[in-house]
Amino acid sequence: VTLRVDVERMVAGGVALGRDGSGRVVLVEGALPGEVVEVAPTVDGPRSARGAVTEVVVASPARRSAHCDEVDAGCGGCDWAHVDPAAQPSLKAEVVRDALARLARRPDVPVDPGAVLPAEGYRTTVRAGVLDGRAAFHRRRSAELHLPDACPVAHPLVEEVLIEGRFPSAREVLVRCGAATGERMVVVTPSAEGATVPPGVRLVGSDELRGGRRAWIHEEVDGRRFRISAASFFQARPDGAAALADSVRDALGDIGDARVVDLYGGVGLFTGLLGARAGVLVERSAAAVADARVNLAEFGTRTVRVAVERWRPAPADLVVADPARSGLGAAGVAAVVATGALRVALVSCDPASLGRDVALLDAAGWEPTGVVLVDLFPRTHHLEAVTTLVRR
Numbered sequence: 163v164t165l166r167v168d169v170e171r172m173v174a175g176g177v178a179l180g181r182d183g184s185g186r187v188v189l190v191e192g193a194l195p196g197e198v199v200e201v202a203p204t205v206d207g208p209r210s211a212r213g214a215v216t217e218v219v220v221a222s223p224a225r226r227s228a229h230c231d232e233v234d235a236g237c238g239g240c241d242w243a244h245v246d247p248a249a250q251p252s253l254k255a256e257v258v259r260d261a262l263a264r265l266a267r268r269p270d271v272p273v274d275p276g277a278v279l280p281a282e283g284y285r286t287t288v289r290a291g292v293l294d295g296r297a298a299f300h301r302r303r304s305a306e307l308h309l310p311d312a313c314p315v316a317h318p319l320v321e322e323v324l325i326e327g328r329f330p331s332a333r334e335v336l337v338r339c340g341a342a343t344g345e346r347m348v349v350v351t352p353s354a355e356g357a358t359v360p361p362g363v364r365l366v367g368s369d370e371l372r373g374g375r376r377a378w379i380h381e382e383v384d385g386r387r388f389r390i391s392a393a394s395f396f397q398a399r400p401d402g403a404a405a406l407a408d409s410v411r412d413a414l415g416d417i418g419d420a421r422v423v424d425l426y427g428g429v430g431l432f433t434g435l436l437g438a439r440a441g442v443l444v445e446r447s448a449a450a451v452a453d454a455r456v457n458l459a460e461f462g463t464r465t466v467r468v469a470v471e472r473w474r475p476a477p478a479d480l481v482v483a484d485p486a487r488s489g490l491g492a493a494g495v496a497a498v499v500a501t502g503a504l505r506v507a508l509v510s511c512d513p514a515s516l517g518r519d520v521a522l523l524d525a526a527g528w529e530p531t532g533v534v535l536v537d538l539f540p541r542t543h544h545l546e547a548v549t550t551l552v553r554r
């Protein structure tokens with residue numbers, strides 16, 4: 163059985179929402195707004211259905227062939243390989259508008275799709291599974307793995323490790339490079355035993371990290387150098403990190419002598435690029451805090467190693483908050499509120515948590531004045547968004 167679906171719009175998770183002949187809602191993988199597609203349903207309920215495109219009857223002008231042999235061979239790493247990269251920011255903006263309207267009841271907040279970043283050779287951090295001792299990606303809509311011969315979205319320094327590396331004792335690898343420094347590292351889970359990597363690549367097992375071994379690389383963003391330890395978070399591309407920091411700077415306005423709090427601050431990216439003096443950085447990861455202390459030594463930043471929800475809030479003029487996918491939630495919002503900040507830059511990587519967090523901050527007295535997207539992950543549905551909130 164297939165369903166013929168008129169596709170209306172993109173929604174969270176990178177899927178499209180459309181309707182079949184009876185008006186039933188169908189969530190479709192691999193479709194674009196304005197298209198008419200045939201869908202093989204994997205879920206076929208009375209009020210809604212879900213499935214993937216089997217045939218495109220009327221194509222969107224934004225559709226293009228994947229231009230990637232690996233995607234053609236079933237690699238599921240890039241779920242938007244069929245979408246023109248130039249069209250992706252505005253489709254992602256649509257998803258954010260939908261989340262703001264449904265979850266925050268704020269359809270009026272302007273959403274700027276932001277700049278288009280290069281769609282090839284961009285990822286300086288890649289996490290992969292391991293199949294037969296080699297780095298592998300999930301196949302589309304499957305728990306099985308695909309062994310790639312190339313990865314066009316990975317930075318060439320990362321791609322070489324993914325393709326050439328051998329990891330006989332692993333089930334997962336995290337490959338990271340500094341695009342500006344040329345330094346490279348692989349974190350192998352659970353063990354790097356027997357692994358081989360190209361010369362000069364630092365190799366460390368997650369078992370060794372647990373045993374206290376330290377390993378890091380350096381990257382430069384906007385001319386500023388950051389130490390990044392094996393267990394620390396870092397944005398997946400340095401040009402995207404710079405673009406995010408620009409949007410945060412725009413959201414916060416003049417920093418001057420303002421008291422700046424950097425929540426979920428990682429290795430200090432935003433404090434460092436904003437040049438915030440004598441601010442506070444709150445971060446739960448010990449590795450990231452150790453990096454931040456090195457990276458921000460010149461600023462006199464107070465680094466606090468604690469979960470945001472357990473942090474004893476300090477008064478602030480400006481707050482940047484960049485939580486994990488689940489968002490700030492009530493406890494994170496309470497911490498922001500307790501700072502009494504005049505302006506907040508909320509960095510979100512999930513449209514649903516963006517919508518929920520904006521709703522909570524709006525109710526607490528912070529007006530969302532605009533959202534700017536930074537398309538850190540072209541060829542995938544993933545997005546980053548910076549929301550400006552101003553205290554009423």
Ligand SMILES: C[S@@+](CC[C@H](N)C(=O)[O-])C[C@H]1O[C@@H](n2cnc3c(N)ncnc32)[C@H](O)[C@@H]1O
Binds near residue numbers: 397427429446447471
């Ligand atoms: C999306 S990353 C952002 C890091 C940094 N702002 C950056 O751009 O590089 C989120 C960070 O929050 C940290 N984190 C996650 N949950 C946390 C919590 N409940 N309290 C404090 N930090 C947390 C993670 O360790 C990670 O470093």
